[in-house]
Amino acid sequence: MSFFKAEKVREAASSNWLFIVSALAPHAEAALKKPGRHVSCPIHGGKDGFRLFKNFLETGGGVCNTCGPRHDGFELLMWLNNWDFKQTLDAVGEFLSVEKELSWKEQQQQNQNQYRNQKAKACVNGGYSQPAPAQSAPRPQTPAQPSPAPAPAQAETNVVSLSREQSKPWLMELQEEMERRAERQKAYSAKLQGKIVRIWEEECMPMSSDLVEPMRAYFQNRELLFRWDVVEESDCVRFHPSLSYYDEDGNEVGKFPAIVCAIRDKEGNLVTLHRIYLTPTGKKARVPEPKKMMPVPDDLTVTGAAIQLGVPNEGILGVAEGVETALSAYRATQIPVWATVNATLMEAFEVPKGVHTVLIWADKDKSLTGEKSANVLKARLERMGIQVFILVPKMPIPSRAKGVDWNDVLMSQGKFGFPGARYLRDFIERRAADGSV
Known part of the structure; x- marks a missing residue:
């Protein structure tokens, strides 16, 4: 039987995940309308247990606070609909009207048909006709094979067309907004590495400074009392007296004292920063996400990295x-x-x-x-x-x-x-x- 080639479907799906998920997983609509924001989980319910990634338009990924991340749209649909990969691939391929690949048997049959047609055409053009094939003995009748059982209910996808989804005004408006946001993100990413270095090198102060009282109070409230000079040797924790906090739309909410931690790769190179926003008295700041990791520059990866608290000894x-x-x-x-x-x-x-x-x-x-x-x-x-x-x-x-x-x-x-x-x-x-x- 013909089949969908995964690479071809993935390529067609890129930048179309908004329409794909809307059609194949309508119960995720609340998350689709607020990409990048925490909403009720479509599987577990609650208030804020799920969000789509900010690059959802390209990747189709999201994360559940309970089950963990779904890195792309295929993983997301498998999780949302309890499908296996083949079911998901078929549903996305049908939705996008991707051309199917022929199986080996179908390719062989197609080649044979093409050969027969070309041979017959050559015979006609040459002025002679092909001799009729000899009559063969009638083939014995074989019992009719039972028709295959219908697919289980969970495999039914009720696939609609891409053009139908694109006709929905709210989806088109959201698609355009996400594209504009992606362009802004690209411009931001181009300046991101310089911003990370500037915050860390120019704006933060070491733990030994006399001006880090909110950070000291925060750690004291958690019984974290010991010689900070030992931690300071690895230079991965600093303090910012007034760090800007931005909401999910990129709007500045205010400035807060913050613990700033350097996330480094195993060679010690700075990748990005993790921030804990505080009140002046050392409590967590009253913001939606008091703990936030800065984005990672496009040419770097946070995979494998860590906040290196102390220097390993004795292996x-x-x-x-x-x-x-x-x-x-x-x-x-x-x-x-x-x-x-x-x-x-x-x-x-x-x-x-x-x-x-x-x-x-x-x-x-x-x-x-x-x-x-x-x-x-x-x-x-x-x-x-x-x-x-x-x-x-x-x-x-x-x-x-x-x-x-x-x-x-x-x-x-x-x-x-x-x-x-x-x-x-x-x-x-x-x-x-x-x-x-």
Whole structure:
């Protein structure tokens, strides 16, 4: 049977994902009308558990706070409609009227038909006719084959045409607005790297400055009290006294004190910045997203990068999601812990040279997102010959909370809620010696 070639459908889908998802997943309309903004999740409900990526027009991707990212439109539709890849490919191909590829058997049949037609035409043009084929004995009748069973209900896509979707005024207006936004984003991206360097090098001040009281208060409220000069050696945490906060439409909401963290690749090169907006008294600022990562310049990647809190020693390094979690484990064990900012980036974390053992201080979530990402990272690093140990908080998750992390442990139990540094080192040495890692 003929089929859709994935590369051809992907090419046709680029810049058409707004129309595609609107037609094939109408229950995602709320998100389509507010691209880049948090809205109710089309799968789990709630208020703000889902958003489409800002480059949705080109990629078709989005992220669910519970299930994680869907990197392109195919993954998104598979998740939204509970389809497999072939169902999704067929639905998108039909919607875009992409020409199907012939199967090998169909190509053979087509070639034979073309050959017969050309031969017959040559015979007519040459002035003689083709002899009639000899009559063959009648072929025995074979029992009729039962018709294939109908596809399951979930495979039905009710595909409509692209032209029909393009006739909807609100979709066309939104498409034009997203295209204008994409152009503005390109202009912004061209200046982005210079802006990142300027904020970090010219506008931020070191942790040892006397003017960083909001940052000190924020950390003190989370029991993060230890010698900051040790953290400052890696130069990944600074303070900005008045950093602009922009909403999802790019409008400046105001200026706030902020903790600014450098996200670096494993060679130490600055990739982008992570910001925690504060009040003057060290609380989280009253803004929609007090924790925000700046965009990544087009020629760089944040994959594998981290906030490098401390310098690894003895070949042992800790990894956590949030800055607060990383600093909590660092304070309790005196073993440097790097923060990957979120669970998705944890899975892709790249270990620097000289590290033979990684301690993953995993978040304990009701959705199991933190533990799943920790296990993905563990499996990948172990294939590289690196020892990996996952540590999950033992404390229960409160009924109204989404989860707990190691900063919650530090605040409720102090250092006694953590394995000690000497115990961890001895444990690692014993496991390495008996080959049970």
